[in-house]
Amino acid sequence: MAAHSTSQQTYIDKFNPKDYLQTYYVAGEGMLFGEWTDFALQNLHETFTKGGVRGDTLLDFGTGPTIYQLISACEVFDKIIVSDFLEQNRAEFRKWLNKDPDAFDWTHIIKCVCELEGNREDWEKKATKLRSKVKEVLKCDALKRNPYDPIVVPPVDCLLSCLCLEAPCKDIKSYCEVLKNFQSLIKPGGHLLILSGLNATFYYVGKTYFSSMTTKKEELEMAFKEAGYEIEKAVYTPRIDKSKMDVGDYDTHYFIHARKPK
Numbered sequence: 001m002a003a004h005s006t007s008q009q010t011y012i013d014k015f016n017p018k019d020y021l022q023t024y025y026v027a028g029e030g031m032l033f034g035e036w037t038d039f040a041l042q043n044l045h046e047t048f049t050k051g052g053v054r055g056d057t058l059l060d061f062g063t064g065p066t067i068y069q070l071i072s073a074c075e076v077f078d079k080i081i082v083s084d085f086l087e088q089n090r091a092e093f094r095k096w097l098n099k100d101p102d103a104f105d106w107t108h109i110i111k112c113v114c115e116l117e118g119n120r121e122d123w124e125k126k127a128t129k130l131r132s133k134v135k136e137v138l139k140c141d142a143l144k145r146n147p148y149d150p151i152v153v154p155p156v157d158c159l160l161s162c163l164c165l166e167a168p169c170k171d172i173k174s175y176c177e178v179l180k181n182f183q184s185l186i187k188p189g190g191h192l193l194i195l196s197g198l199n200a201t202f203y204y205v206g207k208t209y210f211s212s213m214t215t216k217k218e219e220l221e222m223a224f225k226e227a228g229y230e231i232e233k234a235v236y237t238p239r240i241d242k243s244k245m246d247v248g249d250y251d252t253h254y255f256i257h258a259r260k261p262k
């Protein structure tokens with residue numbers, strides 16, 4: 001377990017979204033491109049199709065500068081709210097939203113989702129649809145009782161978070177506290193979808209080291225239960241490609257689909 005978690009000030013000063021995208025999501029090269037994106041896109045695709053998760057609003061927590069996690073969701077939600085702790089990540093996300101020429105190129109990933117959906121639309125239409133569904137880009141802080149303080153976000157049908165909570169949380173106790181605080185952001189009977197990695201201790205963004213909370217399967221599931229959720233589905237897939245363990249050292253992908261009781 002990491003001795004301490006990376007401070008919020010380090011995130012503010014050192015987390016560079018361009019470096020993050022370069023390190024993790026460049027097609028064919030990024031550490032998360034391939035195994036992780038396949039895992040996340042497949043689970044989200046299933047959840048939003050045969051899994052029946054749909055509704056008025058989806059809230060993405062800790063969006064970072066990425067869009068991959070929202071592509072399937074835009075088919076089944078009227079409104080998507082994205083949110084991140086860092087202004088530089090929100091700015092990078094807005095670049096994609098506003099078709100800025102300097103925005104990251106997500107074409108390959110969007111095409112992957114179109115393929116999962118049987119090419120029901122071409123990828124450009126999909127990108128346009130996603131842009132039209134993102135209604136707000138908010139600041140959030142996982143460590144606050146109301147992570148959107150001073151804004152009060154009305155409870156949503158689905159809260160999604162990918163690769164985020166291991167960053168601000170120092171241990172499973174604090175992770176559980178965050179899950180408890182999420183309760184007031186979700187409607188009764190609403191969905192909580194968390195995707196991330198087990199047994200990590202760090203990840204690099206460019207040359208900067210960021211600590212990661214170390215989670216294990218049993219304590220993770222216990223945290224969801226203790227925070228008052230019912231677990232609908234839990235998927236664990238071991239990481240096969242270990243060639244970039246020096247960039248980020250998680251060893252298993254996880255997906256937890258939980259529900260707030262009615």
Ligand SMILES: C[S@@+](CC[C@H](N)C(=O)[O-])C[C@H]1O[C@@H](n2cnc3c(N)ncnc32)[C@H](O)[C@@H]1O
Nearest residue numbers: 062063064066085086141142162163164167168
């Ligand atoms: C590893 S990145 C994940 C980004 C993106 N969701 C993805 O799937 O690639 C971790 C994210 O956690 C965010 N973060 C760090 N501290 C946070 C906090 N206190 N509250 C909310 N998000 C935080 C960072 O800004 C960053 O976007």
